[in-house]
Amino acid sequence: KNEVEQSPQNLTAQEGEFITINCSYSVGISALHWLQQHPGGGIVSLFMLSSGKKKHGRLIATINIQEKHSSLHITASHPRDSAVYICAVRWNTGNQFYFGTGTSLTVIP
Amino acid sequence: KAGVTQTPRYLIKTRGQQVTLSCSPISGHRSVSWYQQTPGQGLQFLFEYFSETQRNKGNFPGRFSGRQFSNSRSEMNVSTLELGDSALYLCASSLVGGASNYGYTFGSGTRLTVV
Numbered sequence: 648k649n650e651v652e653q654s655p656q657n658l659t660a661q662e663g664e665f666i667t668i669n670c671s672y673s674v675g676i677s678a679l680h681w682l683q684q685h686p687g688g689g690i691v692s693l694f695m696l697s698s699g700k701k702k703h704g705r706l707i708a709t710i711n712i713q714e715k716h717s718s719l720h721i722t723a724s725h726p727r728d729s730a731v732y733i734c735a736v737r738w739n740t741g742n743q744f745y746f747g748t749g750t751s752l753t754v755i756p
Numbered sequence: 757k758a759g760v761t762q763t764p765r766y767l768i769k770t771r772g773q774q775v776t777l778s779c780s781p782i783s784g785h786r787s788v789s790w791y792q793q794t795p796g797q798g799l800q801f802l803f804e805y806f807s808e809t810q811r812n813k814g815n816f817p818g819r820f821s822g823r824q825f826s827n828s829r830s831e832m833n834v835s836t837l838e839l840g841d842s843a844l845y846l847c848a849s850s851l852v853g854g855a856s857n858y859g860y861t862f863g864s865g866t867r868l869t870v871v
Contacts, residue, residue: 678857687864688867689864689865690862690865692862697857742812743789743814746799
């Protein structure tokens with residue numbers, strides 16, 4: 648069974664801390680997506696990557712294809728980063744995305 | 757540049773009724789995909805449309821259907837509503853979608869409650 652697993656499920660951090668959220672998957676993928684969902688439901692696409700590393704502001708996403716693992720890092724975290732972060736993968740064998748269960752992040756001032 | 761617009765934002769329906777949700781993609785985007793999000797199952801892919809054709813379909817019963825118009829706007833329809841259909845329905849648009857690596861932009865979603 649193809650699976651997407653995220654860790655941790657819940658994360659509480661102090662403002663300014665460096666945060667890492669992990670995503671592991673079971674078989675080969677053609678793309679991986681990191682999404683951010685704020686209370687109220689709206690989803691923002693943060694990164695879509697198939698290899699290497701991408702950076703946008705304080706956010707960094709990396710992927711290791713051989714190890715079937717991706718990480719999302721947030722540097723100098725801020726309370727406005729509080730949200731659910733969701734990893735989604737597109738298997739090599741298909742065109743649709745499958746989603747992890749999300750990591751709920753709370754950043755305390 | 758206008759974002760992805762979903763209407764309505766909130767909807768309450770009775771079991772057995774049908775419902776139609778609308779999604780207007782970013783201008784120039786030809787791919788629209790639909791997702792269901794529930795507390796129990798998380799986010800799940802429903803289907804994707806590209807140039808008025810359904811290109812991919814997730815594992816949902818036939819009560820869930822959709823279509824895309826020539827201006828790329830898409831609608832999804834759920835017939836014979838069940839309590840378990842209560843969910844946040846999200847759509848996302850992409851320039852090409854499918855197996856490409858063009859990014860996706862999500863709408864704010866329609867929250868459907870079935871009573």
